[in-house]
Amino acid sequence: MSFKDIYSKYKDMELDKILREISKTRVEMALDKEYPDENDYLALLSPAAESYLEPMARKAHELTVRNFGRAIVLYTPLYLSDYCSNKCIYCGFRADNSFDRKKLTYEEVEKEGKAISKTDIRHILILTGESEKHTDLEYLKNCVKILKKYFSSITVEIYPMTTEGYKELVTEGVDGLTIYQETYDEDIYHKVHLKGPKRDYDFRLDAPERGLEAGIRRINIGALFGLSPWRKEAFFTGLHAWYLQNKYTEAEVYISFPRLRPFKGEDLDYIHRVTDKNMVQMMLASRLFLPRVGLNLSTREAPELRENLLPLGVTRMSAGSVTAVGGYSGEDSGVEQFEVADHRSVDEIKSLLLKHRYQPVLKDWEMLS
Amino acid sequence: MDTFKIGGKELKSRLIVGTGKYPRKSMISEVIKSSGTEVITLALRRVDINSEDENILNYIDDSCVLMPNTSGATTADEAVKIARIAKAAGCGDWVKIEVIKDNKFLLPDNYETLKASETLVKEGFKVFPYVTPELAVAKELENVGVEAVMPLGAPIGTNKGLETRELIKILISEINLPIIVDAGIGRPSQAAEAMELGCEAVMVNTAIATSQDPPLMADAFGRGVEAGRKAFLAKNPQVKDKAEASSPLTGFLSED
């Protein structure tokens, strides 16, 4: 059974109606359970659960501290290239936007890696626009080889690959894979992904699984919240994480909740704004449903909100984010993929965490090869 | 005096403390001081010997024995690799084997743990395997030559206490090695209970690290463990569960 089978089972159910009809008593029942199931999760995402955010938050906090401690793992993203062969309506890197594209040379990768590692961060996330032509497997493998000298954990956020491709990356030392489905709603998926290989919904949906088959240890999934109604989107994201965790029990599964940032054309009718309150509810519901799944907090959120979200279940966050290619060593800054709301440096994030009695973890993995 | 002989050392404290989950790294040194612990576990995956500020070893007193663990290992091979890296990094030759394939409940894989233990004992490590309390595996581990068996009291981080009490009692009675309860102990009173049963030591992390005042809680655990040990000694270590009733029930029978 693949995740598509689970997805299909729920897709045709009238989730909107089910969510609307969930009673407060049902929410209380879900809140009381030690091992909630997917129906409880749905209840926690319902409109009725909005009256229970405080008790949900208390339980979420308690579960997080017990499972992960007062510790948050930090990583820094590094953009390798902004070439892309897709047309996603919400992204500045889309193929039809004309600007001077840039791809780091190996010397630049070395320089950026060195600059980032000076902050003592040992986890790096390398990202590219999704262009297999400009950032092929060879290029990625060579970048990993270079970065391995400076980092103990390397995660990739790149175009979806075959199991074989992922295996080659794992052999080089990649241990994490981040891939967002963007939206689980197939119709909307096709409406926002206008052109390019990304239009293949199924190939992307199964990418986390191919990665895990290939030996990836840490998988991070998520939806781009705002493209479709969030309750359903959060439901499918949680189901996906749950499916992966049950099938690949040794993997560390993470969820991110990136929200759509402003972009041209956002008045389109499939844009569904997600409020801070909505965001809180989905984080809490996910934590209660999946106590051992990591929650990744994105730099897209404003500093103050990031601080308030900390105790609600966050276990990992980025620090020192620059979303333009070549942004760390201070040369040749390219175009930014999206607007980053939190520009604080690693040191600032560290002291912020300490202030809130959280230990910043700069190293949480040891490469074994 | 009642000393704790283990892994070729003689220790005063029977509390082993973990280093994860604290609100800041530097708190470890306060916890060590207030609890009196002499053995510290640490996850090798989190040790960064190349960083001044981040290197956790800088916060651990030199007089403490380090017990690096293999957290992150999902197979025996990985555990063996991690143990070797730890030794090469200067963490000594004690190693706590943790092989966990199940990230949902964090329950140990006894089979892989046994395999890793066998290899590492042969390489000269002092091996402390973390296991689900299971007599057959504990006996095998004893044959292999580990230093102690570390059964879980309850799943890691649950703070539920000695949920596996009956199985741990069996290990204490059947295994000729120190039994050290590891994981699940949420309160000093539960630590005391484990010691009263006859465990040789208790390992605590979550309950100390995530409390409001870790150094104070560490102190409480140190005392809980000590109280439990004294109670055990006072009862007489020879007398186990089947303690005799105070006045004999068959006293009415005459000699002949």
Ligand code: SF4
């Ligand atoms: S979201 Fe990714 S795939 Fe889409 S245009 Fe941007 S970089 Fe390319």
